[in-house]
Amino acid sequence: MPDDAWLDPHTLAVHADRELADGPGIAPPIHAATSYDRSRQEEFVYRRSEHPTTDRLEAVLGALEGGHAVVLPSGMSAAMLVLRHFRPRRVALPEDLYHGVRALVAEEAAAGAVEIAAADALEDGDLIWIETPSNPRLRVTEIAAISHEAKQRGVTTVVDSTFATPILQKPLALGADVVIHSSTKFIGGHSDAMGGVVVVGAADLADEFRYRRMVDGATPGSLDVWLTLRGVRTLPLRVHRQAETALEVARYLEGRVAKVWYPGLASHPEHAVAQLQMRHFGAILSIELANGAAAEAAVKKLRLFRQATSLGGVESLAEWRRSVNPAAPEGLIRFSIGLEAPGDLMADLAQALDIDPPRP
Numbered sequence: 001m002p003d004d005a006w007l008d009p010h011t012l013a014v015h016a017d018r019e020l021a022d023g024p025g026i027a028p029p030i031h032a033a034t035s036y037d038r039s040r041q042e043e044f045v046y047r048r049s050e051h052p053t054t055d056r057l058e059a060v061l062g063a064l065e066g067g068h069a070v071v072l073p074s075g076m077s078a079a080m081l082v083l084r085h086f087r088p089r090r091v092a093l094p095e096d097l098y099h100g101v102r103a104l105v106a107e108e109a110a111a112g113a114v115e116i117a118a119a120d121a122l123e124d125g126d127l128i129w130i131e132t133p134s135n136p137r138l139r140v141t142e143i144a145a146i147s148h149e150a151k152q153r154g155v156t157t158v159v160d161s162t163f164a165t166p167i168l169q170k171p172l173a174l175g176a177d178v179v180i181h182s183s184t185k186f187i188g189g190h191s192d193a194m195g196g197v198v199v200v201g202a203a204d205l206a207d208e209f210r211y212r213r214m215v216d217g218a219t220p221g222s223l224d225v226w227l228t229l230r231g232v233r234t235l236p237l238r239v240h241r242q243a244e245t246a247l248e249v250a251r252y253l254e255g256r257v258a259k260v261w262y263p264g265l266a267s268h269p270e271h272a273v274a275q276l277q278m279r280h281f282g283a284i285l286s287i288e289l290a291n292g293a294a295a296e297a298a299v300k301k302l303r304l305f306r307q308a309t310s311l312g313g314v315e316s317l318a319e320w321r322r323s324v325n326p327a328a329p330e331g332l333i334r335f336s337i338g339l340e341a342p343g344d345l346m347a348d349l350a351q352a353l354d355i356d357p358p359r360p
């Protein structure tokens with residue numbers, strides 16, 4: 001591959017896989033085959049270990065993140081691959097964290113495979129898990145400081161950067177060892193493809209992950225990979241626009257509801273850290289209303305925001321988080337801001353939350 005490090009992310013998203021282009025089409029073909037004709041070539045043998053579209057998606061995601069990417073069938077399988085590879089004795093988890101990852105580590109702990117420990121109790125070979133910004137309270141963790149400190153103790157730092165995407169935050173450049181994303185969210189971007197990705201700095205470590213993926217049979221589906229590659233072409237455009245709208249919406253809601261969680265607001269407890277390590281503050285925000293009944297009712301009154309879980313697509317979503325996560329604050333609504341006009345979204349929020357409408 002050519003050295004693309006100088007290219008802008010908008011260009012990388014479109015061109016970083018150009019050397020892997022297969023066939024005459026401008027768009028990549030969908031390769032559904034599970035086996036390859038070995039009389040014609042030797043590179044591709046069997047679908048579980050080789051797949052041309054997966055290679056292309058990995059080239060783009062690696063270039064965007066500044067490392068070597070390994071694509072998986074879901075964000076959770078990316079998390080599992082990391083745990084299985086490093087086999088840490090202890091794992092430190094943040095207080096606010098995607099509940100699926102907490103459940104995964106808790107199950108591993110219940111089976112005696114790991115221990116959940118405080119960050120300052122970690123030793124050589126252990127692992128610290130960062131999720132920043134976090135789900136659902138958008139807490140921000142300083143990646144550089146934590147990674148630096150972890151390195152001194154031989155502790156591996158993993159960053160789930162799903163909410164930031166490779167466009168707004170570069171954990172590897174800040175010193176983290178491993179980055180994961182659920183590409184089901186912003187990277188795919190159209191709420192139609194499941195996927196996960198693990199990105200590391202060293203090519204040989206990425207190869208070890210690919211070997212483990214093959215052994216585990218954690219093969220991403222052809223259509224999911226193809227759709228994700230199609231989606232990632234517009235990732236930089238989408239994320240910037242969605243994040244700008246989210247900032248506008250967060251500013252509008254602040255002072256009109258009991259609490260707004262958005263790292264771009266000066267009132268956010270880690271606003272200064274977010275300014276340091278992010279290019280923008282992302283397209284997810286949460287609010288807290290007085291109680292669960294108020295939150296559930298408000299979500300049902302929304303007309304443009306769809307009432308659904310997940311995030312990162314072109315359409316705005318709202319979710320009363322307690323309905324899927326019993327540990328979430330009772331009155332919390334999480335919003336994923338899409339590509340609609342900001343004024344239309346704010347007008348929808350005004351009617352659903354019964355607050356004064358935005359000024360024209």
Ligand code: PLP
Nearest residue numbers: 074075076098135162182184195
């Ligand atoms: N990490 C974060 C921050 C998430 O929000 C999610 C899903 O919501 C995941 C990981 C898991 O991803 P997936 O649903 O693709 O398995």
